[in-house]
Amino acid sequence: MLKILKLIIVFTIMLIFVFVNSVSVTYACSCAQPGSPSEELNKSSAVFSGKVVKIVDNNKNVIFKSSADPLEIHFQVIETWKGISVSDVVVKTSRDSASCGYTFALNEEYLIYTNGEEGYYQVNLCSRTAPLANASTDLNELGQGAPPTEKVQVDEDNQMNNHFLNITLISILLFIIILIGFYIFKSNKN
CATH class of the missing domain: 2.40.50.120 (OB fold (Dihydrolipoamide Acetyltransferase, E2P))
Structure with a gap:
């Protein structure tokens, strides 16, 4: 069971990394000469x-x-x-x-x-x-x-700051990881 807990934690950390570092399409600026x-x-x-x-x-x-x-x-x-x-x-x-x-x-x-x-x-x-x-x-x-x-x-x-949103999402994910770990730890003890 400890092995499963480690796998879940590693998978969750990788999932967080993917969401936080998601790559978007990039563009470059190219301009035509403006008119008069x-x-x-x-x-x-x-x-x-x-x-x-x-x-x-x-x-x-x-x-x-x-x-x-x-x-x-x-x-x-x-x-x-x-x-x-x-x-x-x-x-x-x-x-x-x-x-x-x-x-x-x-x-x-x-x-x-x-x-x-x-x-x-x-x-x-x-x-x-x-x-x-x-x-x-x-x-x-x-x-x-x-x-x-x-x-x-x-x-x-009064727009929600993206920084606050990032911290909130990461906090929720970490809380879920802790709950899962606690649940697995408790079930292993029993």
Whole structure:
């Protein structure tokens, strides 16, 4: 029976390892040259300039990270050319440029070309998004933008942290292993 207990424990540890280290499909970023500012304005869901006021990484405590993990970039809108009328906007991008994520810096200002719908705006490396200081060509072609007309404050999402989820699953599996071991130990004694 002790041999069976050892086999069960080894199998369970291997099962945990497989679930924790599951491999997903990987992709690489490849971009076509973006169009002119006017063309990209027409193709984009929203175009605005804004200052990065917060960067939220909901997966920062996860042991295994992916370059495709989403980051939430909170902007204070300065001017808008299309699709945005509010003063604060959240845009999502991938964590890393390997997954076409755009790297934003806190307290920096950008000209942002997004796709998606309100509340689900996304930006990627392949768009004309650029630091505002480097976007003079775009700003000249786009002309004067409009200030935001609605003052809003973005609500914080109370999403379950993946780190907490990982710890919970591992704890449950370990508890089950201990119960099985205790049951086998008790049945061997009898």
